Amino acid sequence: MDAVRKDIYNSEIPDFCRDCGARLGGVCGALTPEQLTEFSRQTSRKVVQPGGELHGQGEPVHSYANILKGVVKLTKIMPDGRQQIVGLQFAPDFIGRPFSIESEFSAEAATNIEVCALPKAALEQFVNNISNFGHRLHKQALNELDDARDWMLTLGRKTAREKVATLLHLIATHIAPDKSEVLHFELPLTRQDIGDFLGLTIETVSRQMTKLRQEKVIHVENNRTITVHDFGRLADIAGIDG
Amino acid sequence: MDAVRKDIYNSEIPDFCRDCGARLGGVCGALTPEQLTEFSRQTSRKVVQPGGELHGQGEPVHSYANILKGVVKLTKIMPDGRQQIVGLQFAPDFIGRPFSIESEFSAEAATNIEVCALPKAALEQFVNNISNFGHRLHKQALNELDDARDWMLTLGRKTAREKVATLLHLIATHIAPDKSEVLHFELPLTRQDIGDFLGLTIETVSRQMTKLRQEKVIHVENNRTITVHDFGRLADIAGIDG
């Protein structure tokens, strides 16, 4: 780490960050190369398997993380076991409630994920010393708030059919490789996860997926690989736009 | 405004703010007396009738406001008229999406309200010049996010009975005068509003209220005045805690 390699194009950026997909987005986009170096010294890359917990509901938050790859689900669970996913996060989102208090939900890997974790103390140091850093976190919170409110409309007022279409639309816009009319992607969620996100049972989710398949709105392979034939049609069914 | 009256107890606080219930909470709590004076110079008090809009869905945000009194509902509406309340705000909450872009929902007075409105330019000035100000806004956003996610669980996984109890619990904790076991308050929402908040029809809301009344969990006068006899029982029915 002392002998920093340099090249013409990325002269000051630390090795550690050079190949990172999240470098320009999320909180890291706020950092100068020197700050990035300092940042990278305090963080550690972690790989987490599906189902692995980043933090549990009711636990104090002691660590934060930047998602580099994969999907993280935020879930709430009631004492009797009923479960609700209250947020999905994709690269380069930031995980963890700043100004701690204990977490009101658990954060769990939905797919294989790769994160850049940093301890609470480091986060606080960055917030205090880097002017843009707090601002970036604020913006992320506002985005999550907008997403949460969109989803409240989905949960409260949409039919099962619209809900499933809305979910597919959401996933597609976040992880599909291109923005053409025909989209192709891997579902990062199980049917159970989808049910828990939409406030439905797995059976209802399955039935609605089957219907969309029969109507040729989507094509499904191996239960997880989805092709959307007509993105506009999907948005229409989801009740998005006017 | 030039001849500032002073008294022994509130020497530097502007007249304008002296009787304000929100002075110590919300964003104003971050301000020194001098800043408060500057702040008060840029703001104007407004009274809004129930149904009055602070800003509409899809409009650019050009004004912000601090709630001094009353309740504001944030609502989303679909092209076909289906409606969902995505947030309730009480004094001393702050209204308006910082870093504008257009608003994704409308903010509307649910009761008679009194607000302290300030233009976008003034907000930006405060964010840039007062170090705590942005931090307060950030905290407010995080609180709203926690609230939104709590509500997602309510919308997605609770029964009609639990939903109604959850709403009563929410209102009670926000506007009830004291924290004793027996609570007494005015409902700031119509049955339609309650339905739009809970993702239910007004008929279902009414039926569940009747049931809670018959079970002596609550007492209702004039459809709007509620007495909660046993707060713990209400929380229990709402599925809150363990």
Place this chain on the structure above:
DNA sequence: CGATGTCTTGAAGCAGTTCAACCAGGGTGG
């Protein structure tokens, strides 16, 4: 005192749940 808006109550219908059986893929071990 009728008129209007808000809330309640009842009865019928239906979207989504529940319960149960079945199916496909992917180990594992005899």
Place this chain on the structure above:
DNA sequence: CCACCCTGGTTGAACTGCTTCAAGACATCG
């Protein structure tokens, strides 16, 4: 290599909680 199971998904049939539609009660206000 097949028998076995185990997990995740689908499909069917019966049920039910909420909605829908319709009528009535209550309060407020010209």
